[in-house]
Structure formats: structure tokens, C-alpha cells
Amino acid sequence: MGRAALRIIDPCAPRAYADPDSLHRLGGTEATVLRIARVLTDEYEVSVEQSARDTTEAVGDVRFAPMRLGRTYGGTILVINSWKAALICRRHNPQARILVWQHVEPGQNLRALAGVMAAAQIGIVAVSETFAAQLRRFAGAAKLPVFAIANPIADDLHPDATPRDRDLLFFASAPHKGLDQVLAAFATLRATVPALRLEVADPGYLDWDCGAMPEGVTVLGTLPHAAVIARMRQALCVFYPQTSFAETFGLVIAEANAVGCPVLVHRGLGANDEVASDASQCIDATDPQMIAARIAAWRQSPPAITGNPRFRQSAVVQDWRHFLGAARRVRRSARSKGVSHVA
Template sequence: MQHVLFYDSECNFPYSSESLLVPGSKIGGTEGSVIRIAEGLSKRYRVSVGQHNRIKHEKSTDHNIHWLTKKEATDSSLDVDVVVVLRRVGDLPLMKWYHPRARLFVWSHDWLFPGPSGFSRASLTWRAKIEMRFLLHACYDAVNVGVSRTHMENIRDSLNKTRLIGPLRDRVRLDYVYNSIPENINVLPESAAYDPTKLIFVSAPWKGLNMVLKSFKTIRQHIPDLKLHVASPGYGYQPAEKLDESLTENVIFLGSLSHAAVLHEMRSALCVFYPANKVPETFGLVFAESNAVGTPVLTHPIGAAPELLTPEQLVDARDTNAIIERLRLWKNGGRPVVRAKEEFRLSNVIRSWERVLFSQGA
């Protein structure tokens, strides 16, 4: 039985399967994705997840997954066939040193923004980081796995701008596997009883909360009975007392919720409200899960949003009138019917991971 090791040296807090069940567990979409993919692969493979800040070994009660400390994850006797590094390309040398025969992958979750132009110190630093990123991929024969087709093309665009690695560029292999939604997330009968005055924002504050709050304030001048619920992971949470009070009227801060509670909030809302155009989503797990429970999303066509969502869910975040018009239409019975995309279902995503990790030439 092949052994797959996921290694996460960037998580804010250690996590495990049980974290999805606990309110305030301080995990985000990336950690949730790791948990689900580890659980899905554990049905056919040995699976371990190493974390830099974990202090004790843990085994999942319902799945054959071992949650390892850094010391355990870097034990060369672990007998690993595949290592999937979370985000941090700089961990490739470490993993190759301790697991020399393992095939290496980097599971990227972050958008690669274009660097500063010109020849400033900032520009040169950015270029050096990009060159080193892909040089490590080439030298360690590691596949870069994005979380959507859009994300993979974003990575490819940065790769094509490299100069110093020269012919090694052709050795950098790119692929993508969608993040997953659980099999049991579906539209329920009670989803039809949503509150037409309730909007919800479900994401980390730095992904555009201030922009969303400003948009909401303006929109309420035209649709005053709207209310906005805000749920965020525990890390990086921006409490209401640190925000401009003029932006928090009719805003209800929910803090960090369990996954089940997030789905309940989504089901009861008119839509997921996300009119922000600064931080592209590489996938947008909130988008996929919201559609899966039957709730549309109203967001700017940036990042992977057009790949995940139907056209009627996209709106220019800078066009307040268009947002108001769309909300009025939905509020008055014209809300679009949305469903999950089957390619996002966990069973299909697991098959994609098996293709990437175990196919010939991987």
C-alpha cells in the first residue's frame, strides 16, 4: 500500500479531522481541503499529515490518517512514496533529504500576483523569489498542483516570465485538482425558506471585508432592510470594535463557526455577498459550497470565480447600481437556481488526485 505524506509548514494552528466539527477551530479553506483529501485517499492508501506546529501524534478515529509532528514527518524511516508539500516550495529540499525516493508535489493555494515593474529593489526581490520558486521545482522534479484551471494558468503566467532558469523552465510540470465539497452537501427542502433580507460574507477578513462593508453601507441606502452576517476563520479575525462604526450598522459578526453552522447560515441567506475585486480566489470553496446548498453568490469576475459560477452570479464590484439591481431582482423572486458542479464532489476530486499522484510519469 503506497504511503502519502502531506506536509504543512504554514498552518497557523495544528488541525485534524475533528477540527471540522469544532466551532472556533481556527482553520480555513486550505486546512479543510487537506482534511477531506487525506480522508478520501486514506480509503486506499496510507496517509500521514505532518504539521510544523503539532506537538503530539494523533490518529483519526474514523479514518486511517496519522497526524504527525515535524520530527515524525522528517523521520527517514517513515517509508514514504509520495510527499505533497503544502504551499511552501522551500520545503522541497527538506522533504527530499529525509524521503529521497518519494515523488514530490507542491500543492499551491495562493494566487501569484505580478511583481513591481522596473528595476527597483522590490522588483528585483520579487523576480528572485519567482526564479527560485521554479528553480526548486525543476531541480527536485516536483509537480506544482494548483486548485483550479484558472489558478494553474496564473502559475504558468509567472513561470513564463522567468528568465534566469532558462531551459530548466521546460522541466517545471504544472497540473491542477479542484478543491472538494463533501458528497453530502445538497439542496435541502428548507433551503427554499431563505431570508430575502439576509446576506452573508464567509471568508477571512483580509480577502476584502472592508470593501464588502463599504459596498453594503451604500446599498442599504437603497435597500434599507438588508442585513449582513459575517463569518470568518479564527485566525486573522477582525473584530467589530476595530472597524469604522459607520460600516457596521445592520452587520452581525458571527466569528468562527463549525462547518455545519456555516452551511446552515448559507442556506438561510439570499446570497453570499462578496463584491470585492482585490484578492482573486484560486478556487473559492465558499462559492462551490454555497452553490451546492442552493444559495447563489454575488461576486466580481476575478480569479476562479468565472470558472466556478454561472454568469448571473458575477457583477462588477465597482458598479453599485448593478449590484443594487441584481439584489432587488433576487430579493423579489428572481434569484437564480444554482446547484453543485459534480466535478467538485469529493469522490471525483479524489480520482483526480490519484491521477496526478500515481499516473505514469508523475
């Protein structure tokens, strides 16, 4: 029996990508797509279609091509973040299994589509259990099937012997993810601990005016992924005490923890509590005294942090294999019973 077809459709990325070098100034969604696409080629004929792509190329066993929503496919179709694109795919593929791989919070304008999606038997794959629960609430009475599969981090991310700089804090997210709050919290903290420094790295996919930087802040710009990991190994913590942006997963949190770096995050916000591997990392980020106390404790004795093994790529790939394999079995059974489409 030949490999089943898996089509990943990305209507959202601002430019084409096909290998790690092409991810510069893109985000975690695109990195995750590449990781999953590459490791599923043993079982699936994988293609990745992108709206920003003009040419077709093969990188390893993955085919990258321009997006054509009106095309008829076999197998499973995974659409990145776009409910409307998934519905277009359904019109042309009545028997395919179609899923939206949801990495970002849906806009309120999509709430009315939840029932349409359910009627079209299009499911959602959320990137965390927390986000999956949120999407079920968002869909309301619509019986929209929602599943959860975590974003993967590399299997080879582990703590090493790099000494930690007790005075170095690190921020490694896009500036719209609460950087203004982070900077204000750092300025308040540094007023009592003048030795502290904050380094700010930016993935670079958004232009954002952050204004003047407080004293003690160094803007590093866009770093290669290996350099970000190296900073995480060196820093006392990833400093992320903001309340305005809810991570649907939080790749930075998972990767930092995997190399032994704690992350200071707001308790109860997005997937923070699910992804942070130790509850001591989740605090009330609106309380400057709590921030100061946690940083003081970590400066005195850095916590022993290890990553959550269920976010390792090897574990996440097994989740995808099980999920997609079960889908193939359900689809074959549905076809034998004359069902027209299967979520």
C-alpha cells in the same frame, strides 16, 4: 502488494489538527487536507506531518506526526504551500515523487525558485484550473510542471426546502478578503433598500480590525461549519462584491452554490468565474448600479443555483486517485530506466 506511502507535510498551519473538531479557527486548506487524507487510506498509507505538532497520533487510518523535513520517505510527498520545504525534502529523497500542493498565491520572492524547482523535478498541484494557469505565468520560462485538482466539497450538500430571506445577505470569509469593500458596497446598497441586512461570519484565523460596522450589519463571529451552511440556505445570497482579494479556489462559493445559494462576486477575479456555477453571479463589483440591479432581480425572483458536480468530494477523490496512480506508474518506469528523480 501493500499500500504505497503518501506523506502530506504542512509547514504552514498555526496549530495542529487531526479531525473536524480541531479545525475551529482554521481555514479551508486544513479542512481540505483532512478530507483528502481520510478518503485515500484505502489505496495509500497516509501520514500528515505538521510543523505545529509535538505528538504523534492516529485518527482513523491516518497518522499525524511532527514535521521532520530531513526524513527519508518512500512514495509520494505532498508539501503544503512551501517551495523551500519541498526542496529540503528533495535533498533527502532523490527518488521520491515530490509535489507542492499550492493553495495560496506564491510570494514574488519565490519567482527565482521556479527554475530550481523545475530542475529538482518538483511539481505543483494547484487548487483550480485558473490558479494553475496563473502559476505557469508566474514561473515564466521555467518548465515547472503544474497540475490542477479542485478543492472538494461534501457530497451531501444539496438545496433543501429552507425558505430564503430576501432581505438577508451573508459574508463568510476572512476579513482580509475584501470585507472593507463589501461593507462599503452594502452601505451604498442599503441606502436605497433599507430592509436589507448583512450578517458577517469570520473563520477566525486572523485578527483584523474592521472598524465600525455600517447600520444593518451583524457580526456573528466564528461559526461551526454546519451553522455557516445553514445561513447559506437561508440567505438571499453570499455577498462578496470585492476586487482586492483573488481566491485561488473559493470554497465558500462552491459550498454556497451546492446548497442553492447564489454568490455575488467580481467578474474575472481569481477563480470566481471558474467556481461560480452560473455566470449571472459574476458582475463588475466596482459598479454600484450593477450590484443593486442584481440584488433587486434576486429579491424579486431568487435564481435556481446548483453546484458544479466536479467539485464534489467523490469526483475530486477520483481525480486524486487517477493522478497519484499515474504518478506511481511513471515512477516505476523511471526507476527501471535509472532516472534519479521523478516529478
